[in-house]
Amino acid sequence: MLDENKIAGFNLSCLPDAFNDVVSFNVINEFDANNSYIYIIELISPSSIAMFILKRLKITSLGQFSAEKLEQRVGYIESNSNKTPNHAKVICVFNSSDNEFKWILEEYISGLTLGDFIERNSCGFNNESKVTELIKLIQYYLSFNQKEVISDKVLAIASINEMIQDFDGVVNVFDLYPDGVFNEEILDFEKALISHSRLLKKKTNGTVIVSHGDFHPWNIMISGGDIYTVDRSRSLWNSPANDVACIIINLFVASLLSRDEEIGEAIFNFSKGVWLKCISESDLKCEILLAFSYFSCSRLPAICCPVFYPGISDLKRRALLKVGTEFLNRPLGFVEDDCSNFYHDFKSIFELNGGF
Known part of the structure; x- marks a missing residue:
C-alpha cells in the first residue's frame, strides 16, 4: 500500500x-x-x-x-x-x-512511451518515413552505448547470471505466476535457460558495454521527434546483446499478440528493421549473434507474466514459454545475420503450440 x-x-x-x-x-x-x-x-x-x-x-x-x-x-x-x-x-x-x-x-520527459503507441496502434508504423526515422534513433542510441567497450570476463559472466537471479530475474518472476498452472512449462524453461547460460559463460569473450539494462518499449519515450530512455536503474556493464535483444523480443512478441493483423505485420516489420539496422552498423555483431537467443528468450517469462501483462491468454503464455524453451535448447549463435530464422521459427513454434 x-x-x-x-x-x-x-x-x-x-x-x-x-x-x-x-x-x-x-x-x-x-x-x-x-x-x-x-x-x-x-x-x-x-x-x-x-x-x-x-x-x-x-x-x-x-x-x-x-x-x-x-x-x-x-x-x-x-x-x-x-x-x-x-x-x-x-x-x-x-x-x-x-x-x-x-x-x-x-527528470520527467514529456511524451508517450513507444509501448503506449504500440498499445494504441497509433505510432504510424505504416508510415515508412516515420518508421525509418524511429529506427535510426534507436540504432543511434544503441550504437552510442557500444562505443565504450571493455573486455572483462567477470563482468560478462555477471551479466549472464543477472538474467536468471537478479532483481526481477526469471526465478523471481515465476513466483508471480498462478500456482500449478504452468508448472511443466516453467520447469522445462528453467532447465533450458540454466543449461544455455552455462554454455554461454564458457564461450563469451568477455566483451561488455555501457548498457541501459531494460531497453523495452515502455522505457523509450517519444517526444518532440526524438527518443529518450527512462528507468535506467538496472544499468551496469553488460553484454552488447542485452539491449538489442530486449527491444527486439518485446517488439516481436507485440506483433504476434496484436489483435489487428495489419498493425501486427507493421510492428513485425518495424522490429525487423531495428534488428537489421543494429546488426549491419555494429562492430560487435559476432558478440550480439552469439548471445541474442539467451538475452531475448530470458525475457519471455516477464513478458508472459500475468502481473505485468494481464491481457495475454494462458494459451498464448504457454506457447511463448515453449518457444523460449525450444530456442534455449538450440546451439549458441544459431541466429543468422538477418534474424530471419529466429523470426520464422519463433512464429511457427508459437502457432504450433496454439499461440494463434
Missing part, C-alpha cells in the same frame, strides 16, 4: 535544495513488483509543476538485490548514465530515513 506521508517526508527532507519548496504532490501512477516500487509523482511547488519518476529499491542483506549490488548499481548510474545522450537524467539518489530503501529520482 502506498504510504503517502512517508513519500511526502522524503520529498521535503531528502530531495536536493532545488526541491525544498515542494508543498504537495499527487501520485499519478504506481507499479509494484518484487520489492521495487515505481511511482510517477507530480511535485507541485509555488513556482512550477513538474513530473518525475521516483523509484524505490529495497535494500536487503539476503535475496537477489543485495545492498552491495545496489550500491554498485547506484554508483554506475551516477557516474555513467547521465553522460549518455537521450536519457532522462538521474537528479539524485538518496536513502530513506531507516536506510531500508534507496530512492532514485529522474
